[in-house]
Structure formats: structure tokens, C-alpha cells
Amino acid sequence: MVFFENLAKGFIGIFNAGGATLVGLITGILPTLIVLLTFVNALIALIGEERVLNFAKFATKNIILRYTVFPVLAVFFLTNPMCYSFGKFVEEKQKPAFYDAAVSFVHPILGLFPHANAGELFVWTGIASGILKLGLDIAPLALYYFIVGVIVILIRGIVTETLTKLMWKD
Amino acid sequence: MAEKVVKVSKGKGGWGGPFLLQETETLKIVASITGGGIHPVAKKIADYLGVQAVDGFSTKVEPSQMICAVIDCGGTARCGVYPKFGVKTVDIIATSPSGPLIKYMNEENFVSGVTVNDVIMADGSAPVIVPFVAPASDAKKAEVKPEVKKEAVTKVVEKKKEEAKKEMTNNNQNPFVKAISSIGRAVGGVVGVFYQAGRESIDIVIKNVLPFMAFISMMIGLITVSGLGNVIAEAVKPMSENIIGMVVLSFIAAIPFLSPVLGPGAVIAQVVGVLLGVEIGKGNIAPSMALPALFAINAQVGCDFVPVGLTLGEAEAKTVAIGVPAVLFSRMITGPVSVLIAYAFSFFIYQ
Numbered sequence: 458m459v460f461f462e463n464l465a466k467g468f469i470g471i472f473n474a475g476g477a478t479l480v481g482l483i484t485g486i487l488p489t490l491i492v493l494l495t496f497v498n499a500l501i502a503l504i505g506e507e508r509v510l511n512f513a514k515f516a517t518k519n520i521i522l523r524y525t526v527f528p529v530l531a532v533f534f535l536t537n538p539m540c541y542s543f544g545k546f547v548e549e550k551q552k553p554a555f556y557d558a559a560v561s562f563v564h565p566i567l568g569l570f571p572h573a574n575a576g577e578l579f580v581w582t583g584i585a586s587g588i589l590k591l592g593l594d595i596a597p598l599a600l601y602y603f604i605v606g607v608i609v610i611l612i613r614g615i616v617t618e619t620l621t622k623l624m625w626k627d
Numbered sequence: 628m629a630e631k632v633v634k635v636s637k638g639k640g641g642w643g644g645p646f647l648l649q650e651t652e653t654l655k656i657v658a659s660i661t662g663g664g665i666h667p668v669a670k671k672i673a674d675y676l677g678v679q680a681v682d683g684f685s686t687k688v689e690p691s692q693m694i695c696a697v698i699d700c701g702g703t704a705r706c707g708v709y710p711k712f713g714v715k716t717v718d719i720i721a722t723s724p725s726g727p728l729i730k731y732m733n734e735e736n737f738v739s740g741v742t743v744n745d746v747i748m749a750d751g752s753a754p755v756i757v758p759f760v761a762p763a764s765d766a767k768k769a770e771v772k773p774e775v776k777k778e779a780v781t782k783v784v785e786k787k788k789e790e791a792k793k794e795m796t797n798n799n800q801n802p803f804v805k806a807i808s809s810i811g812r813a814v815g816g817v818v819g820v821f822y823q824a825g826r827e828s829i830d831i832v833i834k835n836v837l838p839f840m841a842f843i844s845m846m847i848g849l850i851t852v853s854g855l856g857n858v859i860a861e862a863v864k865p866m867s868e869n870i871i872g873m874v875v876l877s878f879i880a881a882i883p884f885l886s887p888v889l890g891p892g893a894v895i896a897q898v899v900g901v902l903l904g905v906e907i908g909k910g911n912i913a914p915s916m917a918l919p920a921l922f923a924i925n926a927q928v929g930c931d932f933v934p935v936g937l938t939l940g941e942a943e944a945k946t947v948a949i950g951v952p953a954v955l956f957s958r959m960i961t962g963p964v965s966v967l968i969a970y971a972f973s974f975f976i977y978q
Contacts, residue, residue: 467852475848482840490836491828498824502640502721503817538932544940553950556936557957560929564893564921572828576835577893579843580925583900584917587907588977591914597976601918605972609922609965617957624949 485589486582490571497572501534509534510546517547524614525607528559529566537563537574550625554618558610565606568599632749633675635695640721641740643733647749648672648695648715656681658688661699661719664808668719669697671746690714697741699815710736717741720819725826843901850902867903867912870970873923874963880923881962883955886930899924914977919969926962930955 513530516522531543540559544552563574567581581602585595636645657676659669660683672695673680681688683696690696690712697717700706707728709716713736721740724732849855866872880889889895903920906912912920929936933951942950 471848471852472845473848474852475844475846478847479840479844482844483837486840487832487836491832494828494831495821495825498827499821502820502824506639538936538939541936541939542941544937544942547940549943549946552937552940552942552946553933553953556929556933556940556950557954560932560936564896564925564928575831576839577897578836579839579897580893580900580921583843583897583902583904584907584921585904586901587904587912588914588917590904590908591910593914593977598917601969601972601976602921605918605922605965605969608968609961612964612968613957613961616961617953620957621949621953624953 485586486578490575490578494572494575497570504534506534510543513543514546520615520618521611523547523551524554524558524611524618528555528562528610528614529607531559532562532566532573533570536572537577540573550621551618553621554614554616557617558614561610561613562606565602565609568595568602631676633672634747634749635672635717635738635741636745636747637738638721638740638742638745641718641738641745642721642723643736644738644741646715646735646738648676650676650678650694654692654694655679656688656692656694658683658693658696658714660684660696666697666699666719667743668717668741668746671743672697672717675746675748699812699819706737706739707731720816720823722819722823723826723830839897843898846898847901847905850905867906867916867920867923870919870966873916873919873966873970877923877926877962877966878959881926881930881955881958883952883959886927886955886958887933889927889930891931893925893928896925896928915973918973918976919966922962922965922969926958926965930958 509530513527516525516527516530527543527547528540531540534540535543537560540563541556543559544555547555564577564580566573567578568585571578571581581599585598588595588598630649632647632649634645634647637643655678657669657673657678657680659665659680661669665680665682669680676694678694690709693709693714695715695717696709697719698706698709699719700722706716706718706722706724710733711728711731715735716732716737718737718739719741723739724737866876880886900921903912903917903924907914907917933954934947937947937950
């Protein structure tokens with residue numbers, strides 16, 4: 458009998474612990490996220506895709522800007538997955554590299570701008586919650602995630618562009 | 628003269644459509660229920676069809692007579708009312724179906740975000756515009772021959788546009804009412820944008836964020852209570868407490884035949900992120916390792932999506948064929964490199 462009681466306790470215990478986690482996530486993350494999403498969505502709608510594009514186009518000619526400023530603007534304003542459509546504004550051989558740069562930025566941007574990929578928050582939020590639990594500030598992590606993200610997408614863009622050109626000759 | 632059919636497509640950020648509009652035995656009127664006169668979109672549809680555009684605020688129009696209703700609804704009442712009546716609805720505000728009447732709205736009867744540029748002749752021909760004349764003077768209806776030169780037609784269109792604009796401003800004679808309605812429209816436009824932004828936010832929270840939270844919560848409950856957490860912690864610890872383990876992890880995730888499998892929806896990366904977060908919270912992993920970990924668990928990001936992403940960028944078939952392996956092989960190099968860069972920066976935080 459005691460065995461069954463323990464079993465029942467253990468069974469419901471799983472879901473009590475899960476429920477406590479869920480409440481923590483909902484009260485801890487959702488309110489700010491919803492308001493921030495609303496603000497950024499409105500901002501994007503008011504600025505408009507065309508204006509962003511006209512501004513972003515200048516960045517496609519230079520190899521450094523092409524894999525930093527251009528994908529960052531695309532991810533911020535068009536968000537995952539529509540940001541990849543900006544690929545049509547770079548040359549054919551640069552498209553794989555642009556995609557690589559853009560897709561590699563849809564997570565590093567989340568610490569500062571969760572609207573850009575709200576459907577896949579938990580790569581960032583999961584790790585950040587550990588930092589929060591230790592009583593530390595997550596702002597530095599969010600900032601460095603962004604900065605390192607920009608450096609990484611630049612490297613990815615250059616490497617992938619080089620590889621694409623090498624394979625193109627074959 | 629051939630049957631005139633107008634095609635209305637959704638505008639930027641809009642929803643629904645495209646659908647075709649044409650005059651029938653019973654449907655004779657383009658209703659503009661936008662306040663402050665006949666909206667240019669309604670005017671253009673009416674002109675193209677050679678029918679009458681009516682301001683639905685000053686004149687009551689029976690839904691049974693409407694070819695379509697042009698509205699400026701940010702998404703509660705009007706956008707559902709006309710679809711419910713079976714009237715094709717053209718919303719000039721980019722709204723997705725919502726409100727209590729949402730079940731009546733579909734892509735066949737509702738299109739939003741429509742601007743003047745989204746209204747075209749269905750057969751792609753240059754519109755032959757016949758100004759609508761009241762039925763009494765029907766006999767005098769000016770016929771414009773189809774072989775009229777294109778230039779002339781464009782001129783007519785230009786002229787029409789100007790006239791439409793003029794009409795817009797002349798609609799309300801009283802300048803006070805005019806000012807009020809234009810201010811109202813501007814405020815309504817901005818409010819509409821924010822309201823729609825809010826709706827999109829709640830939408831993504833309900834469709835994507837909350838389901839994932841539910842899944843994650845159940846998993847964490849299972850892991851913590853069952854003691855599985857300790858097993859995982861033991862397994863993950865050597866991988867994630869030193870930089871070599873992380874580099875190896877990122878390299879494994881970037882192997883070309885594994886990376887596309889690990890990618891979809893970032894589910895695996897998200898689960899691992901949560902697990903590592905729990906371990907960081909318990910103190911099993913140093914907080915300074917959080918930054919390299921973020922890159923180590925995500926070297927495969929987007930590898931499942933390369934052909935789709937390239938297609939979105941309008942890449943040619945050859946580019947896709949070369950681009951997929953190029954991205955996958957590039958990751959074998961840039962995955963570990965990204966972890967090392969993050970590791971270098973990790974010395975600035977949480978030391």
C-alpha cells in the first residue's frame with residue numbers, strides 16, 4: 458500500500474514541479490515579452506519594409522557590411538523566417554553566405570530583441586534563466602551574445618561565400 | 628464591351644484574397660464604409676468596374692446590393708460584419724481575421740492591407756474607365772473604344788486619380804467636419820497599427836511560446852522529480868565545464884549529416900539550452916560558460932532550412948545545389964570558431 462501511495466505522490470509530484478516551472482515562465486517572461494513584441498511589431502509596421510530596404514541596400518556591396526549590417530537589419534525588421542527574403546538583393550553567389558549569416562543571427566538577437574524569433578526563444582531563455590537563478594544580471598550576457606553573434610555571422614558569411622565560389626568553379 | 632472583372636490583392640502585411648469582383652444583376656454598388664467620404668480604393672474599384680461608389684456613412688447601402696465593401700477596420704466589428712452578410716470585404720488596414728465574427732472570414736471574402744496599387748483589372752489589361760453616370764442618363768454613357776492608345780488610357784487614369792483625390796477632399800463641405808474626420812483617420816490609423824501589433828504578439832505567444840513553455844515545464848518536472856536530472860548533469864558536465872568539451876560539442880552538431888537533422892524548429896537546441904540553464908542555476912556549470920554554451924549548442928542553426936531560406940531569397944536552382952553543401956561544410960569550420968570567440972569574450976562577464 459505504501460508503495461502505491463509513494464507512486465501516486467511521485468506521479469503527481471512530476472506535474473506539480475512542472476506546473477511550478479510553468480507559472481515561473483509565464484509570470485517571469487511573458488508580460489515583458491508581450492509588451493515588447495507589441496512595441497517592436499508596431500514600430501516595424503510604422504517604418505515599413507520599403508524604407509528599411511532602401512536603407513539596407515547600401516550595405517550589400519561591401520563584404521564586411523554585407524554580413525553584418527545587412528543581415529542584422531533583415532532579422533530585426535523582417536524576423537525569422539521572412540528575413541531570408543532579403544537574399545534577393547545580393548548576388549547569386551553570395552546568397553548562401555547571406556542565408557548563413559542571417560539564420561545564424563536569429564538567436565543571438567533574442568537577448569535584446571525577442572520579437573525577431575519569438576517562436577524559438579528557449580535557446581536564449583533556457584540558458585539565461587540559469588543566470589537569473591544565480592541572482593546575476595542577464596544584461597551583459599544578452600549584450601555579448603549580440604556582439605559575438607555579429608562577429609560570428611561575419612566570419613560565417615566570408616567562409617561560406619568563399620566555399621560557394623570555390624565549388625562554383627567545379 | 629467585355630465583362631469587366633477587377634482583381635483585388637492583399638497589400639503589405641495584409642491577409643486573405645486575392646479575389647475577383649464584378650457587377651451582376653443584383654450587385655451594383657461599391658460601398659465605402661470608411662468615414663469621411665469615398666475612399667480612393669473604393670473609387671478605383673468602382674471606376675474600373677464602371678459602377679457607382681457610395682459612401683456607406685452618408686447613404687445606407689443594402690448588403691444585398693454590394694459588389695464589395697471597402698472598410699478601414701482595425702479588426703473587431705466591421706471586418707466580420709460584411710463577410711457574415713456574404714459581402715466581399717476589402718479592408719484598407721492590414722488586419723488578420725479577428726473579432727467575434729472571425730468564423731465568417733476567409734480568404735474568399737476578406738482581403739486586407741489593400742492600397743490603390745493592389746486593385747487591377749483581372750485580365751491584366753489597361754483599364755477602360757467609364758465614369759459612372761446616374762441610370763437616368765444611361766443613354767449618354769460615354770463609350771471609350773478599347774483600341775484607345777495606352778498613353779491616353781494612362782492619362783485618363785491619372786486624371787481619374789486626381790479627381791478621386793479632389794472628390795475625397797470635397798466630400799465634406801464643412802471644413803470643421805473635414806478636419807475632425809482627417810484627424811480621426813490619422814489617430815485611427817496609428818491606433819490600428821498598435822492594435823494589430825498587439826494581436827500579432829498575442830498570436831505568437833499562444834501559437835508558439837506558450838506551447839513550448841508547456842512542453843518545457845513538463846519535461847523539467849519529469850527530469851527534476853525522477854532524478855534523471857542528476858544523470859543528465861553528470862553526462863553534460865564534462866562537455867560543458869571546459870572549453871574543449873564545448874568545441875567538440877559544436878563540431879559534432881555541425882557534422883553535415885547530423886546538422887540538418889538537429890535543426891528543425893530549434894527544438895533540440897532549445898531543450899539543451901533549458902537543461903544547461905538548470906545546471907547553471909544549480910551551480911554545476913560556471914556562469915561564465917553561458918556565452919560559449921549558447922554557441923556550442925547551436926552550431927546547427929538553420930541547417931535544416933537552407934533550401935527553403937535560399938528559395939525565399941529567390942536563388943536559382945544551381946545556387947541551391949551548391950549553397951546547401953557550402954553552408955553545411957562552412958559550419959564545420961565556423962561552429963567551433965564561434966565557440967572559441969564566445970569563450971574569449973566570456974572573460975569579460977561573470978568573473
